[in-house]
Amino acid sequence: MSTSSPAATVAAAAQELRAPSARAGVISIDVGGTDMKTALLDADGRLVDIERAATPHGHGSAEAIVEWLATAVEQARQRHPGLTIGAAGIGVPGLVDEVLGIGRFASNLSWTDFPFRDAAEARTGLPIAFGHDVRAASLAERELGAARGFSNAAVVIIGTGIACTLIVDDHVLLSDGFAGELGHTIIDPHGAPCACGGRGHLEGTASSSAIARRYTLATGHPVPGSREVLERATAGDAVAAAVWTDAIDALAIGLSQIVTLTAPEAIVIGGGLAQAGDALFTPLATALESRLSFHRHPRLLAARLGENAGLLGAALAARRLMTP
Numbered sequence: 001m002s003t004s005s006p007a008a009t010v011a012a013a014a015q016e017l018r019a020p021s022a023r024a025g026v027i028s029i030d031v032g033g034t035d036m037k038t039a040l041l042d043a044d045g046r047l048v049d050i051e052r053a054a055t056p057h058g059h060g061s062a063e064a065i066v067e068w069l070a071t072a073v074e075q076a077r078q079r080h081p082g083l084t085i086g087a088a089g090i091g092v093p094g095l096v097d098e099v100l101g102i103g104r105f106a107s108n109l110s111w112t113d114f115p116f117r118d119a120a121e122a123r124t125g126l127p128i129a130f131g132h133d134v135r136a137a138s139l140a141e142r143e144l145g146a147a148r149g150f151s152n153a154a155v156v157i158i159g160t161g162i163a164c165t166l167i168v169d170d171h172v173l174l175s176d177g178f179a180g181e182l183g184h185t186i187i188d189p190h191g192a193p194c195a196c197g198g199r200g201h202l203e204g205t206a207s208s209s210a211i212a213r214r215y216t217l218a219t220g221h222p223v224p225g226s227r228e229v230l231e232r233a234t235a236g237d238a239v240a241a242a243v244w245t246d247a248i249d250a251l252a253i254g255l256s257q258i259v260t261l262t263a264p265e266a267i268v269i270g271g272g273l274a275q276a277g278d279a280l281f282t283p284l285a286t287a288l289e290s291r292l293s294f295h296r297h298p299r300l301l302a303a304r305l306g307e308n309a310g311l312l313g314a315a316l317a318a319r320r321l322m323t324p
Contacts, residue, residue, distance in 0.1 A: 024086030026318040027076060027126075029069050030133055030310030031055060031092045033108045033160025033209070036065065038072045039311045042083055045319075049076065050311075055109065062103060062114040065092070070123040087321040089129040089314030090116060091136035093161060097177045101130045104177055107196040108160060129317035133157075134180065135172065136313030137270060137305070138165035143316065145304035146268045154264045155303070156182060156255070158273035162203040166262050173262075183207060185257060187250045205250040208272045215243045230276055248280070252287035256295075259288075263296040270303025277302075 025042045032055060040049040051072060056064040069088060076085060094106030101117025117130040138155035141147040147155055147167065156164040162183030166173040173179045183203030184196060191200025204210050211226035218239050223229055226247075232240035255267055273280060285300045305312055 024084040024322060025080075026087050026089065026315050026322075027069070027073055027085055028089040028311045028314035028318060029065075029072070029091070030136065030308075030314060031065055031090070031109075032133065032310075033093060036068070037308070037311055038069065039308075039315065040072075040076045040080070040083075040085075041315055045315075048080060048083070057108075058110050061109050062111040062116065063119070065090075066116065066119045066123055069120055073124045073126065085126065087127045087129065087318040088120065088124060089131075089136070089316075089318035090120060091131055091133035091310045091314045092116065093133050093163065095177050095181070096130075096132040096135075098131045098135075098174065099176075101128070107194070127318075127321045129314065129321050131314070131317060132163070132165075132177070132180070133310050134163040135165045136317065137303075137309035138167070138172070138268075138313065139316055140305050140309045140312035141268055141270065141303055142167065144312065145309065146301045147266065150265045152262065152264045153266045153268060154255075154258050154262065154298075155268045155270065156258075157271040157303075157309075158207060158251075158269065159271040160207060160209045162207050162254075164258065166258070167264075168262055182254055182258070185254055187253055202250055202254045206247040206254070206273075211243055211247050211273075214246070215240055218243065226273055227275070230279055234279070244279075245283075248283045248287055251284055252291055255284075255288050256291040259292060259295050259298060264298045265296070266299040266301050268301045268303050270305070270309055272307070274302055 095104035188200035208226040
């Protein structure tokens with residue numbers, strides 16, 4: 001992975017997007033299943049502030065996110081009175097209608113048909129670029145990172161859930177916000193129930209949270225995340241090794257379906273699970289290759305922008321609102 005700082009990578013994007021009308025800073029927010037981050041960038045794309053907080057869950061979570069953004073905008077204006085904020089970008093998980101600015105559904109965060117863009121614009125007084133968190137991360141990876149230069153690619157983000165952006169012939173496949181829900185593809189029709197109401201979905205086996213949960217259920221020993229499961233597998237824990245292998249196999253099945261349907265030149269993998277490095281990519285490449293025959297054989301690449309890709313993408317989208 002690249003070691004470029006968030007400030008450096010956003011500055012590179014700012015150089016590409018700069019226009020006379022874009023002489024203002026932006027705020028971006030990346031909402032994940034576990035935590036959410038907000039970044040303030042000046043007119044030259046330099047990172048000024050970054051904040052992190054736990055993602056609210058349950059009833060009222062969407063409203064709480066909008067309120068958090070409004071607070072971030074107000075605090076930024078107080079701390080940096082000389083910096084004009086021209087727009088904000090928001091990336092959220094789940095089903096997202098980017099045209100209407102609506103969060104259609106998020107199984108892990110309990111909202112349905114919430115008008116994020118209208119609510120955020122009314123609360124902050126700023127133009128809002130609203131979209132899916134993975135598509136925001138994918139925008140950054142496509143313009144600045146590992147997906148740059150590919151006309152056909154998939155960017156897969158694995159964290160609390162699993163989602164992807166499909167780039168086909170230089171176009172991002174949106175399908176009114178329903179495309180890219182890789183985590184809800186069926187891997188085992190008789191598998192465990194999913195929070196969305198389905199059964200046997202990929203993210204129930206291969207997401208970071210599922211890996212930790214499955215190990216805890218199998219052993220009775222709670223672990224905070226997939227990193228600890230991998231550490232135990234490396235140390236010789238047979239149950240941890242089996243849970244990790246099951247996740248790799250499930251991911252290979254899911255990725256093989258992407259390859260069959262969209263024939264990407266590259267599959268870029270990011271999110272928390274990608275931090276496992278070779279322990280993920282080496283067996284996953286082997287498992288995926290074993291499931292391909294006549295198909296295009298894509299390159300399997302690590303995302304370059306790390307955990308801040310969503311922030312970068314939301315910032316890029318916000319800057320575009322200020323560009324003619």
